[in-house]
Amino acid sequence: MKKALKIAALALAIIFVAIQFFQIDKTEEQTDAKEMLEASVRVGPDVSMILSKSCNDCHSNKTVYPWYANVQPFGWFLKSHIDDGKRHLNFSVWNTYADKKKSKKLEEICEQVESKEMPLPSYLWIHRDAVLSDSDRKTLCGWANEQKGKIDARMENAPIVN
Numbered sequence: 745m746k747k748a749l750k751i752a753a754l755a756l757a758i759i760f761v762a763i764q765f766f767q768i769d770k771t772e773e774q775t776d777a778k779e780m781l782e783a784s785v786r787v788g789p790d791v792s793m794i795l796s797k798s799c800n801d802c803h804s805n806k807t808v809y810p811w812y813a814n815v816q817p818f819g820w821f822l823k824s825h826i827d828d829g830k831r832h833l834n835f836s837v838w839n840t841y842a843d844k845k846k847s848k849k850l851e852e853i854c855e856q857v858e859s860k861e862m863p864l865p866s867y868l869w870i871h872r873d874a875v876l877s878d879s880d881r882k883t884l885c886g887w888a889n890e891q892k893g894k895i896d897a898r899m900e901n902a903p904i905v906n
């Protein structure tokens with residue numbers, strides 16, 4: 745029994761070392777200033793602060809990787825959230841979205857923070873400073889609703905193209 749445990753521990757150690765050879769790719773996509781959120785939407789300093797402390801790591805091309813991203817399997821776990829997050833919403837390519845999509849995303853931003861689904865809870869275990877206060881949520885929702893209203897008004901006024 746003791747021997748079996750030793751073999752199991754050794755096997756785990758070997759696997760742990762072996763997986764370190766499979767590091768994640770941290771290269772960012774090139775960002776075009778014209779495509780960024782700030783190029784078409786007014787983002788005040790308060791909102792900008794909330795987005796950078798709580799959202800941008802997974803929803804922009806400005807991800808800051810913690811040191812343990814270099815330790816697998818943690819890096820794989822982080823990377824899957826980052827890729828998935830960016831696929832759903834990426835502020836660095838915001839202006840490549842059509843108005844309809846922008847309007848929907850702004851609505852979801854408010855819904856996701858109000859229901860506390862975002863920022864992802866696993867992210868908050870370590871990034872304690874990313875936890876949103878009630879007033880942060882209010883600021884973010886107020887901003888998102890205002891910007892959504894502007895885009896919706898623009899869509900209503902746009903000539904109908906058949």
Ligand code: HEC
Pocket residue numbers: 795798799800801802803824825826828829830832833849852853854856857862863864867
């Ligand atoms: C640790 C990574 C991470 C952080 C930090 C994070 N998100 Fe997300 N976000 C995700 C992932 C992964 C998804 C897609 C899967 C899901 O919906 O759970 C997502 C989905 C979303 C969606 C849904 C988009 C859609 O198309 O359905 C919105 C909106 C969103 N996040 C907003 C935010 C906001 C706002 C913040 C900051 C307050 C934030 N997220 C912080 C990872 C993150």
